[in-house]
Amino acid sequence: MMMMMVMEMGTMWVVLVVVAIAGALLVLKNLNWWLYESKLGVKQYSLPPGDMGWPFIGNMWSFLRAFKSKDPDSFISSFVSRFGRTGMYKTLMFGNPGIIVTTPETCKRVLTDDDKFTTGWPRSAIELIGKRSFISMPYEEHKRLRRLTSSSINGMEALSLYLTYIEKNVISSLETWANLGQIEFLTEIRKLTFKIIMHIFLSSESEPIMEALEREYTALNYGVRAMRINIPGFAYHKAFKARKNLVAIFQSIVDERRSIRKGYLPGKNRDMMDALIDVADEDGRKLGDEDIIDIMLMYLNAGHESSGHITMWATFFLQKHPEYLQKAKAEQEEIVRRRPPTQKGLTLKEVREMDFLYKVIDETMRVITFSLVVFREAKSDVNINGYLIPKGWKALVWFRSVHLDPEIYPNPKEFNPYRWNKEHKAGEFLPFGAGSRLCPGNDLAKMEIAVFLHYFLLNYRFEQKNPNCPVRYLPHTRPMDNCLGRVKKC
Numbered sequence: 001m002m003m004m005m006v007m008e009m010g011t012m013w014v015v016l017v018v019v020a021i022a023g024a025l026l027v028l029k030n031l032n033w034w035l036y037e038s039k040l041g042v043k044q045y046s047l048p049p050g051d052m053g054w055p056f057i058g059n060m061w062s063f064l065r066a067f068k069s070k071d072p073d074s075f076i077s078s079f080v081s082r083f084g085r086t087g088m089y090k091t092l093m094f095g096n097p098g099i100i101v102t103t104p105e106t107c108k109r110v111l112t113d114d115d116k117f118t119t120g121w122p123r124s125a126i127e128l129i130g131k132r133s134f135i136s137m138p139y140e141e142h143k144r145l146r147r148l149t150s151s152s153i154n155g156m157e158a159l160s161l162y163l164t165y166i167e168k169n170v171i172s173s174l175e176t177w178a179n180l181g182q183i184e185f186l187t188e189i190r191k192l193t194f195k196i197i198m199h200i201f202l203s204s205e206s207e208p209i210m211e212a213l214e215r216e217y218t219a220l221n222y223g224v225r226a227m228r229i230n231i232p233g234f235a236y237h238k239a240f241k242a243r244k245n246l247v248a249i250f251q252s253i254v255d256e257r258r259s260i261r262k263g264y265l266p267g268k269n270r271d272m273m274d275a276l277i278d279v280a281d282e283d284g285r286k287l288g289d290e291d292i293i294d295i296m297l298m299y300l301n302a303g304h305e306s307s308g309h310i311t312m313w314a315t316f317f318l319q320k321h322p323e324y325l326q327k328a329k330a331e332q333e334e335i336v337r338r339r340p341p342t343q344k345g346l347t348l349k350e351v352r353e354m355d356f357l358y359k360v361i362d363e364t365m366r367v368i369t370f371s372l373v374v375f376r377e378a379k380s381d382v383n384i385n386g387y388l389i390p391k392g393w394k395a396l397v398w399f400r401s402v403h404l405d406p407e408i409y410p411n412p413k414e415f416n417p418y419r420w421n422k423e424h425k426a427g428e429f430l431p432f433g434a435g436s437r438l439c440p441g442n443d444l445a446k447m448e449i450a451v452f453l454h455y456f457l458l459n460y461r462f463e464q465k466n467p468n469c470p471v472r473y474l475p476h477t478r479p480m481d482n483c484l485g486r487v488k489k490c
Helices: 002-037 060-067 074-083 104-112 123-129 139-150 156-178 185-202 207-224 235-261 272-278 289-320 322-337 348-352 355-368 399-403 417-421 442-459
Strands: 088-093 096-101 117-119 182-184 373-378 382-384 387-389 394-398 460-464 484-489
Touching: 060 074, 074 088, 088 394, 096 104, 104 373, 104 382, 104 394, 104 399, 123 207, 123 235, 123 289, 139 272, 139 289, 156 185, 156 348, 156 442, 156 484, 182 185, 185 207, 185 272, 185 289, 185 442, 185 484, 207 235, 207 289, 235 272, 235 289, 272 289, 289 322, 289 355, 289 442, 289 460, 322 355, 322 442, 348 442, 355 417, 355 442, 373 399, 394 399, 442 460
Parallel strands: 096 394
Antiparallel strands: 088 096, 117 373, 182 484, 373 394, 382 387, 460 484
16 A cells, blocks of 8 residues: 555656646747747737747757658648648747748748848858858849859850750760669769859869869758757758868869969950959959858859759659650650751750740749748838738748649649649749849759750650659758669660
8 A cells, every 4th residue: 555655656746747847848938939029029919920939949840850751841831720821920940030931922022122121041051151152141242243143154145155065964974874773863963963063163173173062062951951050960060061171172272263363364264263253343342262262152052952953853753754754755856856957966946945844844843842941031120911020030931832832733742744834923933032132043054954854855764763762851852862773775
């Protein structure tokens, strides 16, 4: 009897301790809401509904848990199920209070209103990509340098200039892969797109430098959307080390380029590095090494990651849907059939005539949504749809919610290029963002993908080893085995 009483008392104490801990956590969670909302000096109903999670951590655990599961969209779904389809939800993520925006209208407003919003990437991303890169650069400076750099990668003249180089490397890469046996398809495509962007921005660098850069970029990207924990074993720590290595490599390239340019010949082909070294503002001030390195680091990363992943997924979806593959292939065969017998290779006019193939590319970008979110910061209190985004708070533009909204795209996770037979409203399709900070390399990226698919459809097929391979969603959507399989010549 005594023993049973002791056991019951022990159990009661355990229950009391658990209840006390749960109560303390609940108090802390409510305190977290109070700490941020009490600073605003506004009525609580002015903010959108939402959940600011735990102190310091906020909603990061639930975000990471969702995106490491089979259902990444459960993160936003939890807000919708609890608070309704308001389109705006308060949150605490990446160390900052913010408002998640999820509808085309609110996303478009945040991305295009430069008077009310500025760039607002979290501290962790800025430390990895660079304080002098476009993601943290003030509006006027961004506008000036964007104008300088985008001319090298967009527009008819630039695209025509790079088409032959892209085509040559796509053809040789496919031939090589077909003779290699089993490969990681995604890894090989990323190497190809990295070689192309290296050529555009740095003209020519040695194979070892390219391999070293690409390897460090892989580590860097795993930390961009991770928690800012700079301790060995964590993704951010590995990414921070990768950034240091990238900066060292770029510094050696800048030093060598400055040394060579002391004896610069006017007839030498200019690339992006030359342009950044030469550019000066109205007062004659030029960019320092840190500015050049951060801009180059950002461009080379963005210029190969997105196009590499989308190319792999477009190939994957076409193989999975034979009816779309046959239609896309027939279109490419017709382009070749109409070609004059003296013509060798693609022309930019032919690329622009790939109507169905571009629908395949757009549908791939929608389903995959390479960049799931971008960040802005309110420059002053902003009222949208009756809700407040307070000054200094982040606005998290959640692209996945727009691209996978069943009211805009019925059966949103189904791959269907015919969706693009009709026009969509502004804000309903945002693969490259919008407004003044729209990705400057959007036309180049789509052309790269189209050229690859043209030659793949005409001459090759891919046999995936693990068709049901699990998918990971951070930092970007990819098969866990990097799409292991064989490229075979038809």
